[in-house]
Amino acid sequence: MSRVSNANLQDKDIRKLQILDKRYSKAVGNPKELYIFVYPSGIKTFYIKYKKTSIKPHNFREGIYSVAEARRDAVNLLHRLINGLDLKENKDKYLFKSLFERYIAQKRKKGLQESYITKVELIVKKYIYPKFANTDVKNISYTNLLEILNVIFRPNEIQSSRLETLHRLINHISNTFELALKDRYIEYNPINSLHNEFPTVHKFKIIHQLDTRLPALTDDNKIKEFIQELKADSKMALQTKRAVYIQILSANRPINTVSAKWRDIDLEKEFGLFQSKR
Known part of the structure; x- marks a missing residue:
């Protein structure tokens, strides 16, 4: 595990770094392998220096990619380096569609009904793929997904609120993100909390005094x-x-x-x- 650095720069410190005629670097710290390049153009790029390896996660962008996020990514990358994992693996591995394909493959491996698996594929590809199929899960936020789910929900259409579809979809998205979490590619999986943004089907029916049961067939x-x-x-x-x-x-x-x-x-x-x- 990397040691704690004496340097401990924050966003305000990065903003104050002077722009010179020549590129220079500055230790960011925590972990000690985290540095930042300051270019004459004004661009400030984080990089990780570990033994003979140098990796550039992202540029510093206030409000978009902060020191805290750089530290998070540095810890994950160092974990992979220290444990001898390949950093040159398929760059598309953690795109949403790639993880979802792994999720579906695992369901098939368990021997689940193909008709059920097809339904899962259809619902995710219909609502999530158009916007996030080729997006790295690290760049898909809770708010991003909530915006999509809010469009699906029809609170004013009692007979077709889509709540069952919505809660199933949340489960499938969460299970997809869980694969990245287990690989330690992301730090936490916020998706399950999306259930709390919407009423359960049962509660929705009670609120609207809705009885969806079919009458008994006697004829x-x-x-x-x-x-x-x-x-x-x-x-x-x-x-x-x-x-x-x-x-x-x-x-x-x-x-x-x-x-x-x-x-x-x-x-x-x-x-x-x-x-x-x-």
Whole structure:
């Protein structure tokens, strides 16, 4: 780990650095390997000097790239250097789309339904890709994403508020950022907090006294029509379709259906979740 430097320049100190006819450098400190070049043009560029390696993160820009951000990036880069990690790896690795592709690949590796994965890809590519597909996640702020999510939310359209879509989207974005966090490319993942900016679906329905439950089907023809449409549905996951069939046959509570184990069912005695009526 790098030692603490005696130098401890702040933004105000960087602003006061004199512009000379020749480039010169000044120790910024904390970590001790952090310096800044001052050019005759007035440009001030941070750089990290470690053994025989010199890296330039960014130029100092007041309100955009500060000393605090330079220190953050210096610590991350030094961590990679000290641990022998390659700094010349694919520069696109931490673009949002690259991390999202890794996130999707991991879901496929877990054996999740392809229909579900396709839905995840569609929602993220529709709302996030147009603006941030080719953006480094380090440069995507909480406020940037909140602006997009605010456009998605329809608080005045009770029947189509898009809250379910919005909260799913936040989860997928957060999981994508989590990959960069685990690599120590970013210091923290602020995305989960976006959930707090919007009401939950349940709370929204209570506020607007909205009951989205469908009325019970009691007409034989409508029941027959529903079953025919269910059988013809090619987009619904097979396990979901089977769960609906079980619900129809057993009139069981949904939570009991999805949590049922084979040990709960006795096929020989026709007893349990699927107990038949006699």
